[in-house]
Structures are given as structure tokens and as C-alpha cells.
Amino acid sequence: xxxxxxxxxxxxxxxxxxxxxxxxxxLEEHNSGNGANYTKERLPVRLVYYxxxxxxxxxxxxxxxxxxxxxxxxxxxxxxxxDKLHLLAECRNETHFKNYKKPEG
Numbered sequence: 001x002x003x004x005x006x007x008x009x010x011x012x013x014x015x016x017x018x019x020x021x022x023x024x025x026x027l028e029e030h031n032s033g034n035g036a037n038y039t040k041e042r043l044p045v046r047l048v049y050y051x052x053x054x055x056x057x058x059x060x061x062x063x064x065x066x067x068x069x070x071x072x073x074x075x076x077x078x079x080x081x082x083d084k085l086h087l088l089a090e091c092r093n094e095t096h097f098k099n100y101k102k103p104e105g
Contacts, residue, residue: 003059005066006050007078010042015074017067019059023050049078 004023008016008030016039020026026035027047033040053059066074076085 001056003053003056004050005053005059005062007048007066007074008039008045009048010039010045012042014042015048015071016042016045017063017074019056019063021056021059023047 001021003019003021004026005017005019006023006026008018008027010016016030016036018026018036027045029035030039030045031043033043035045039045051059051062053062066077069077070088073085073088076082076088
């Protein structure tokens with residue numbers, strides 16, 4: 001069964017990331033207050049991004065991946081700013097910088 005991972009922007013400017021096998025029905029559910037508890041408190045919501053998958057399990061996996069992302073990283077994905085997305089995906093913890101060697105040249 002086909003699946004979709006989607007990102008909604010809520011009335012407060014926050015993002016909601018979900019997955020479904022029927023994107024239009026799910027968007028209607030969210031906007032009618034019958035979607036997730038998170039969105040029904042932040043209506044209306046608007047679809048700003050989605051990806052289509054051959055299987056719903058793949059969409060669910062992608063949803064869980066993106067839910068962990070920062071708002072900046074989601075912004076870059078939504079705006080198709082792949083250079084910024086790549087930069088934001090880099091590891092920035094102290095251990096990484098301590099062992100990081102700047103490329104020569």
C-alpha cells in the first residue's frame with residue numbers, strides 16, 4: 001500500500017510531521033480537529049511538504065526520522081535548500097569538533 005510522509009505548518013508556526021496512506025483525507029481530518037492532538041490545538045494547518053513512498057512502512061520510517069530534526073533543518077527540506085540541509089546535517093557535538101581536521105587545500 002502506498003504511503004505519504006507529510007509536514008504541516010500549524011497556526012502557531014510550528015511543524016507537525018506525520019504519515020498516512022491517504023494524504024487528502026488526513027489533511028481534512030487534521031483541519032476538522034479529528035487529527036492528532038497536537039494539530040487540533042493549532043488550527044488551521046496547511047500542507048507544506050510531502051514525500052510519496054511505495055509502502056506505508058517507508059513513509060512511517062521517514063516520518064520518525066524527520067520528527068527528530070530541528071525546525072531549521074525542516075525549513076531547509078521544505079524550501080528545497082539542499083546545501084543548507086547538508087550543512088545542518090553535519091555532526092556538531094564537541095567530540096566531533098575535537099577530532100575534526102580541516103581539509104588541506
